[in-house]
Amino acid sequence: MNFEIAVAIPVYNRADYLKETLDSVLNQTYPPAEVVVVDDGSTDHTPEVLASYGKRIKSIRIENSGPGIARKTAAEATTCPWLAFCDSDDIWLPEHLQRRASLLAKHPEVNFSFSDLIPFGPAALPDRTYFSDAPENWWQRFGTPDADNCIVMGNNAYRSFLVYNPGSPVTTVMTRDLYDKIGGIDPRYSRMVAEDADMALKAALHGYVLCDLTVTAKQRRHAGNMSGAVLKNYLGACRIREDHIKLKVAPDQHHDAVDDAIRVMLQNAFLAAYYAEDEKALREIVGRLGFARLTTKNKLRFIRSLLRRAF
Numbered sequence: 001m002n003f004e005i006a007v008a009i010p011v012y013n014r015a016d017y018l019k020e021t022l023d024s025v026l027n028q029t030y031p032p033a034e035v036v037v038v039d040d041g042s043t044d045h046t047p048e049v050l051a052s053y054g055k056r057i058k059s060i061r062i063e064n065s066g067p068g069i070a071r072k073t074a075a076e077a078t079t080c081p082w083l084a085f086c087d088s089d090d091i092w093l094p095e096h097l098q099r100r101a102s103l104l105a106k107h108p109e110v111n112f113s114f115s116d117l118i119p120f121g122p123a124a125l126p127d128r129t130y131f132s133d134a135p136e137n138w139w140q141r142f143g144t145p146d147a148d149n150c151i152v153m154g155n156n157a158y159r160s161f162l163v164y165n166p167g168s169p170v171t172t173v174m175t176r177d178l179y180d181k182i183g184g185i186d187p188r189y190s191r192m193v194a195e196d197a198d199m200a201l202k203a204a205l206h207g208y209v210l211c212d213l214t215v216t217a218k219q220r221r222h223a224g225n226m227s228g229a230v231l232k233n234y235l236g237a238c239r240i241r242e243d244h245i246k247l248k249v250a251p252d253q254h255h256d257a258v259d260d261a262i263r264v265m266l267q268n269a270f271l272a273a274y275y276a277e278d279e280k281a282l283r284e285i286v287g288r289l290g291f292a293r294l295t296t297k298n299k300l301r302f303i304r305s306l307l308r309r310a311f
Contacts (some may be wrong), residue, residue, distance in 0.1 A: 001027075001045040001106060002220050003081075003082050003100075003101045003105075004080040004081055004082060004084065005032050005080060005082040005083070005084050005097060005100070005101070005173065006032060006033055006034045006035070006036065006073035006075075006078035006079065006083055006084065007025055007028075007034070007035045007036070007078075007084045007085070007086055008036055008038075008071060008075040008083060008084070008085050008086075009021070009022075009025070009035065009036070009037045009038070009068030009074060009085075009086050009087070009088055009100055010036065010037075010038050010040055010041065010071040010073075010074055011037055011038065011042065011050075011070070011087065011120075012037055012039070012040040012041065012046075012067065012070065012088075013042045013043060013044045013046060013048055014042075014044075014046060014088040014089050015042070015044045015045045015048070015049050016044045017048060017089035017220065018049045018050070018087065018088050018089075019049055019052075020091060021086065021087070021088055021089060021091060022035070022037070022053060022057065022092060022281040024091040024092045024094075025055075025086055025092055025110045025166075027051075027094065028093075028094060028095070028096060028097045028112055029094055029095050029098045029278070030085055030097040030098035030100075030101050031097070032084065032097060033080045034058065034078055034079065034080060035056070035057040035058065036057070036059075036060065036074045036075075036078050036204070037057055037058070037059050037060070037074065038059075038060045038061075038062060038071070038073045038074040038077070038079045039059065039060070039061040039062070040062060040064050040065060040066070040067065040069075040070035041061070041062065041063050041064030041065075045119035047059075047061065047307055051149050057076065057165050058073070060073060060077060061104075065187075065190055065210045066184055066190030066191035066192075066195070067184075067190065067191075067195060068186070068187060068189050068190030068191070068192070068195040068196075069190040070190075071085065071169070071185055072184055072187060072190075074183035075179065075185065076184065077183065078140055078176075079138075080110065080176065081175060081176050081177075082104075082173060082174070082175055082176065082234070083173065083174055083175070083176055083179055084097065084100070084172065084173045085169040085170065085172050085173075086094055086169075086217075087169065087219075088169055089115075089220045089222075090170045090183040090184035090217060090218060090219050090220055091217060091220075092216065092218075093216050093217060093218070095216065095224045096171070096216040096217055097113070099115070099212065099214065099216055100113060100212075102214060102215075103148060103150060103210060104173070104210075106148070107152065107210055108206050110152070110209070110210040111174060111177070111178045111208055112167070112172070112173075112174045112175075112178055112203040112204070112207035112208065112209050112210070113172070113173050113174070113209070113210040113211070113212065114167045114168060114171045114172045114173070114212065115167065115171040115210055115211075115212035115213070115214055115215070115216040115217065115224050116131045116171075116212070116213055116214060116215045116216070117129065117130045117168060117170055117171055117215055117216065117217040117218060117219050118130075118219070119218075119219050119220075119221045120217075120219070120220060120221065121220045121221045121222045122221070122222055123221035124221040129138055130166070130219065131166055133211065134163070134164045134166065135163060135164055138160070138163065138164050139151070141160060142160075145213055148212075149212065149213045149214050150210055150211065150212050150213065150214075151208045151210075151211045151213065152209075152210055152211075153204075153209035153210065154208060154209060155208050155209070156206070156252060156261070157209045158204045158205040158206075158250075159205040159254060159257040159296055160256055160276065161200060161201050161204040162201070162241060162254075162257050162261035163261055163264065165197050165200050165267060166211060166236040167186070167200035167203065167204070168196075168219065169196045169199070169200075170217050170219050171212075171216060171217050172200070172203075174203055174207065174256060175195075176265050178203060181209075181215045182199065182202035182203055182205075182206055182235035183202070184199075184263060185198075185199055186198050186199075188272075189236070190242065191237075192218065192232075192236045192239070193229050193232040193233045193235075193236045194232075194234075194236035194237045194240065195236065195238055195258075195273055197236075197237055198240045198243075201240065201241075201249075202249065202252050203251070205249070205254075207289060208233050208280075228273045229271035230276075231235065231269055231273050231276055231278065231281060233263050234266075234268050234272055234277050235269055235281075237265050238262050238265045238266060238269065241258050241262050242260055242264070244258055245258055245259075257271050263289065263293065266285055266288060266289050267289070267294075267295070267298070268287070269281075269285050270282065270285045270286070270294070270298055270301075270302075271298070271301075273285055274298075274301050274302075275306060276289065279305060279310075282302065282305055286302055
């Protein structure tokens with residue numbers, strides 16, 4: 001078993017967490033072939049933390065451009081045939097890469113793989129994993145996990161990923177060939193919440209997918225997480241899916257599924273805007289959905305918000 005895996009890590013002002021992340025990556029039972037960290041113009045002592053690792057990592061500093069461009073720069077500075085991703089405040093469990101490599105050896109057709117993870121930190125919910133957020137009955141469409149606790153999703157996962165994206169960049173491993181085939185990371189989403197979803201969707205569209213239900217990493221949840229902006233997350237996810245039609249990323253046969261996913265996410269965005277009392281976003285979402293498409297409860301909520309604004 002010989003998989004040369006490079007790790008791409010974007011970082012911005014994460015000096016307090018970065019050492020724990022890098023140590024978890026460098027101390028894997030199956031060591032990465034190279035680690036590239038891109039400092040997205042940090043203003044704290046992140047550069048000093050990076051410098052302390054010497055030649056164990058490759059460090060690149062760029063002007064602040066957002067996490068998407070930093071991740072892209074890191075990925076495209078690597079030289080290995082396999083790419084793994086991690087974020088600068090998250091932690092790999094010691095056998096994360098060992099498990100990725102052993103499963104890839106068993107499934108040579110796979111070029112896009114990921115695993116479950118445990119959220120931790122002050123904003124994490126107890127007794128939940130990343131995959132717990134999947135809609136009801138979502139996993140059942142792929143059948144029963146195999147003896148390795150994996151599901152081979154194959155080359156027909158795109159429509160399912162439109163509804164729920166299990167491919168967190170914290171655990172994702174893909175071939176460099178697949179990364180290049182999907183055009184890499186699109187810089188237009190760099191500062192947008194949910195920016196990483198575009199890469200996962202494209203990889204599911206063009207790749208052969210293996211999902212590992214085993215927890216192999218920990219994702220830090222705190223006030224600084226971009227994903228904590230629930231409303232922005234839904235709106236970002238909607239824009240990416242809209243662009244998959246507009247930019248002809250999705251073949252015509254998937255447009256109905258893309259449209260359905262957009263409507264569901266706009267309904268979710270409506271609730272997020274309502275509870276955030278963001279009246280402007282609420283009106284914009286209703287304008288896009290149409291009042292008639294709101295559920296009865298959401299129609300009442302919208303009327304209540306209009307009355308709240310009037311008085």
